[in-house]
Amino acid sequence: MTSCNRLLVHGASGRMGSALLRLAPDLGLEPVAAVARRPLPDGRQALPPARMDEAPAFDVAIDFSLPEAFDAVLALCVARGVPLVSGTTGLSEAQRAAVRSAAGRIPVVWEANFSLGVAVLADLVERAAQLLDGWDCDIVEAHHVHKKDAPSGTALALGERARAGGAEPRYASLRAGDIVGEHTVQFATAGERVELVHRATNRDIFARGALHVARRVVGRPPGLYAVKDLLT
Ligand code: NAD
Numbered sequence: 001m002t003s004c005n006r007l008l009v010h011g012a013s014g015r016m017g018s019a020l021l022r023l024a025p026d027l028g029l030e031p032v033a034a035v036a037r038r039p040l041p042d043g044r045q046a047l048p049p050a051r052m053d054e055a056p057a058f059d060v061a062i063d064f065s066l067p068e069a070f071d072a073v074l075a076l077c078v079a080r081g082v083p084l085v086s087g088t089t090g091l092s093e094a095q096r097a098a099v100r101s102a103a104g105r106i107p108v109v110w111e112a113n114f115s116l117g118v119a120v121l122a123d124l125v126e127r128a129a130q131l132l133d134g135w136d137c138d139i140v141e142a143h144h145v146h147k148k149d150a151p152s153g154t155a156l157a158l159g160e161r162a163r164a165g166g167a168e169p170r171y172a173s174l175r176a177g178d179i180v181g182e183h184t185v186q187f188a189t190a191g192e193r194v195e196l197v198h199r200a201t202n203r204d205i206f207a208r209g210a211l212h213v214a215r216r217v218v219g220r221p222p223g224l225y226a227v228k229d230l231l232t
């Protein structure tokens with residue numbers, strides 16, 4: 001890890017971007033550029049996406065935006081040779097392929113969920129799927145009404161782990177009120193059910209996780225990293 005911790009926040013006016021700007025100094029990162037289409041929560045002007053290549057030098061970028069905004073920040077990081085940490089969900093297959101290709105040139109961390117609890121849940125889901133052979137597997141997720149993609153990126157990632165354990169997951173999504181994020185993975189058979197549940201009550205957990213990882217990815221060789229690779 002280097003001592004330089006200059007941060008570009010992409011999607012800076014959003015719910016996650018605001019949390020990143022607020023929490024960055026506590027985690028040893030200095031926001032030097034905030035890219036967004038709207039003014040920042042404190043009223044300051046953000047750098048408009050169309051002028052992102054005018055951003056001052058930075059050591060790592062964190063992106064929590066929208067799929068249609070993602071390609072531009074990935075391209076900027078590749079052009080500058082700087083790591084990218086992204087939590088943007090709903091990426092297309094072509095965008096995921098672009099992430100894998102960019103990881104040949106820069107360090108990239110893409111995670112559907114930056115919480116430690118979900119990392120543990122994913123391990124439990126794979127284990128349960130191995131043990132509960134032939135049971136129905138359903139993943140039910142609930143989020144606030146503003147969330148655009150469904151099923152959530154986290155639900156799909158949990159589904160991949162269930163599949164790795166031999167289950168065939170189905171998905172259901174709820175969009176209601178201000179729910180930060182809930183994921184239930186249910187295994188059911190005649191006469192019994194097992195439910196594994198994670199509830200996020202504060203989105204700061206995702207921002208803290210992304211900032212923690214961003215500090216640790218600076219100075220690493222190019223590659224595709226997961227949160228679990230960068231915990232310590
Ligand atoms: P939000 O709608 O509050 O914020 C979106 C941000 O993107 C805004 O700042 C908006 O100005 C910006 N934006 C839109 N179009 C843009 C463009 N063309 N160029 C640059 N910026 C643009 O959304 P949010 O709740 O902050 O969530 C953002 C993303 O993060 C979503 O994909 C969400 O699913 C995901 N998310 C991931 C995690 C995780 O742990 N991985 C956690 C929470 C949210």
